Amino acid sequence: MNLILKTLTFLVFCNVALIAQTSQRWQQEANYKMNIDVDVDKHQYKGSQTIEYTNNSPDPLNKIFYHLYFNAFQPNSMMDVRSQDISDPDRRVKSRIGRLNADEIGYIQVNSLSMDGTALNYETVGTILEVALASPILPGSTVKLEMEWDAQVPVQIRRSGRDNKEGINYSMSQWYPKLCEYDYQGWHANPYVGREFHGIWGDFDVNINIASDHIVGASGLLQAQMDKVVGGKKNWHFIAENVHDFVWAADPDYTVTQKTRADGTEMKFYFQENDKTREVWARLPDIMDKAFDYINTHFGQYPYPIYSIIQGGDGGMEYPMATLITGERGLGSLVGVSVHELMHSWYQMILGTNESLYAWMDEGFTSYATDRVMNHLKEIGALPGEPVSKENLFVNTYASYINFNASGIDEPLSTHADHFNSNAAYGVGSYVKGNIFLNQLEYIIGKENFDKGMLRYFDEWKFRHPNPNDFIRVMEKESGLELDWYKEYWVNSTRLPDYNIKGVSAEERKSTKIKLSNKGQMPMPVDLVVNFKDGSKTVYHIPLRIMRGEKPIENENDNYVVLEDWPWTHPDYEFVIPFKIKKIKSVNLDPSNRMCDMDRSNNEKLLIKN
Ligand SMILES: [Zn+2]
Structure with missing residues (x-):
């Protein structure tokens, strides 16, 4: 190669490398500084906020939106009507919003808003502030948005509010004017009807001024807590970096405990000490430490x-x-809820999926991981209770989904969280079916690929907004298998597989024919085990042709045979094994219980009666 050609080749190579790097999806950035002054007698607060907002999109923005979540807690709000009108109302909400008095409702009243010092026009429309910009925010530019507002903390109805049923004064979630996310799918100015969230990555620097007897816990690190009391109030200063939301809570009766993990992570616990909490909250730090290790x-x-x-x-x-x-x-129950919510640090807080569009990617993944963590805590004796084998860990989860699927009110996971027809369909879909999505994927691609893939997904997508395709692509790359079909069936439809053993019969030359069929509407690769009377067994795997390959052997000790692949168009499949039928004790389809098979009663054929 001459020098010019070498240089050209080098430049082309650099360009390819550059494209690979920059093809990562753009995302906006919003850094908040907020000062909050709370009046605990009126349950109101005054807020001021400066957001440095960077438009990393290729689009000029002519408008922006803010969430004003507290406005949902007003009679006749979208959340109020939706909560009452849905076929199976949430017990926690029902008609409670409709009965709130003027001093019990929540509101955020915006008093002023400017961009780079120029006042902006805005309109409050329910839980969304619509802002038309006089001049656009250009791609690549950063603007300073300054706002002042008054707010009233609603009586606690759902998540946020004052005086919850356990007597905590302030549960301050969804409490500040929060810029709506604009991403590769456009604006996400979802009105708040009680479900899921999506936010912009950035840093939060928050000062809270509150009556001096209150203790404040919050997202992020406490920078300083002024001992000095000014006007009966103390100041609490927190910083949380690289997050997409900020929560705080305050109560005069909090007991605060802490434990530093071996890796340096600080764990803090805020609770009201009484006979119901004392003992269990004292045990919580050690157990959560062990949960962290596993996670x-x-x-x-x-x-x-x-x-x-x-x-x-x-x-x-x-x-x-x-x-x-x-x-x-x-x-x-305390450990269960703590582990579940901690798991969300991975599935939504760090891997920031748009929960409104893909609730199953945060609730389902979280539920799956929680089941594994809870079982592990029992295995190591950190938590009382009998652990179950991996084969049976999700059996009840599968059974409950299969039941629900047969009820006729199941809806595809691709439904927007706010738009499911019932709370049940949303709940079962996101928590249960999303959980099964992962355990069944382990079945499809094999345990080793799956475990590596989960870590790779974390590494490649942390602090970003992964969608279902991004997740499945990671798993495709890790396994070398085609998995789009799995995502399409599982996410976009409510179809299930129903594989069964049609027959086991003697063949010539001391062999046996096994006939299978799929009576369901979804294809799957098939694991099948033949158990012999002498106690030995052979595991057969039938690849699904559209996967263009098959998972590696999962247990090195198995006699393992990979058979001809099965085209999904063909309902029936048969194969011959070189054993006399007299030697066979039983044939079991899906012995690891990881396929979400509609009817398991036809998955076993016993050839002798014990
Ligand atoms: Zn959850």
Whole structure:
């Protein structure tokens, strides 16, 4: 190669490398500085906010939107009507919003808004502030948005609010004017009807001025807490970096405990000490420490310096570096909710999927991981209770989904979280079917590919907004298998597979024919085990042709045979094995219970009666 050609080749190579790097999806950035002054007698606060907003998109923005979540807690709001009109109302909400008095409702009243010093026109439309810009925010530019507002904290109905049922004064989630996310799918100015969230990555620097007897827990690290009391109030200053939301809670009766993990992560616990909480909250730090160990190893290293578990809210709800949970629970329930909400640090706080569009990617993935963590805690004796084998860990989860699927009100996971016809379809779809999505994927691509893929997904997509395709592409790359069909069937439809053993019959030359069929509407690769009377067994794997390959052997000790692949168009499949039928004790389809098979009663053929 001459020098010019070499130089050209080098330049082309550089360009390809550059394209590979820059083809990563752009995302906006919003850095908040907020000062909050709380009047605990009126349950109101004054806020001021400066956001440095960087438009990393290729589009000039002629308008922007803010969420004003507190406005949902007003009679006749979209959340009020939706909560009552849906076929199966949430017990926590029902008609409670409609009955709120003027001093009990929530509101955010914007008093002024400017961009780079120029006042802006804006209009409050329910829970969204619509802002038309006089001049566009150009691609690549950063603007300074300054706002002042008054707010009233609603009586606690859902997640945020004052005086929750366990007596926590302030559960402050979805509490400030929050810029709506603009991403590669456009604006996400979703009105708040009670479900899911999506936010912009950035840093939060928050000062909270509140009556001096209150103790404040929050997202991020406490920078300073002024001992000086001014006008009966103390100042609390928190910083949370590289997050997409900020939560805080305050109560005069918080007991605060902490534990520093071996890797330096600080864990803090805020709870009201009484007979219901004392013992279980004393045991929580050691158990959560062990949970962290397992999670870091299997799902990616927790990247933030602190995590706070704070009593508040109306059940459990995840936020960056913190959670609000109700705290008067038995040990199993307290650990269960704490692990679930901590797991959300991975599935939504760090891997920031748009929950409104893909609720199953945060609730489902979180539920799956929680089941594994809880079982591990039992295995190591950190939590009372019998662990179950991996083969049976999700059996009840599968059964409950299969039941629901047969009910006729199941809806595809591709439904927007706000738009499911029932709370049940949203709940089962996102928590249960999303959970199965992962365990069944492990079946399809094999345990080793799956475990590596989960860590790779974390590494490649942390602090970004992955969507279902991004996830499945990681798994395709890790396994070398084609998986688009799985995503399409599982996410966009409510179809299920129903494989069954049609027959086992003697053949010539001391062999046996096994006939299978799929009576369901979804294809799958098939694992099948033949158990012999002498106690030995052979595992057969039938690849699904559209995967263009098959998972590697999962257990090196198995007699393992990979058969001809199965085209999904063909309902029937048969193969011959070189064993006399007299030697066979039973044939079992899907012995690891990881396929979500509609009817398992036809998955086993017993050839002798015990
Ligand atoms: Zn959850």
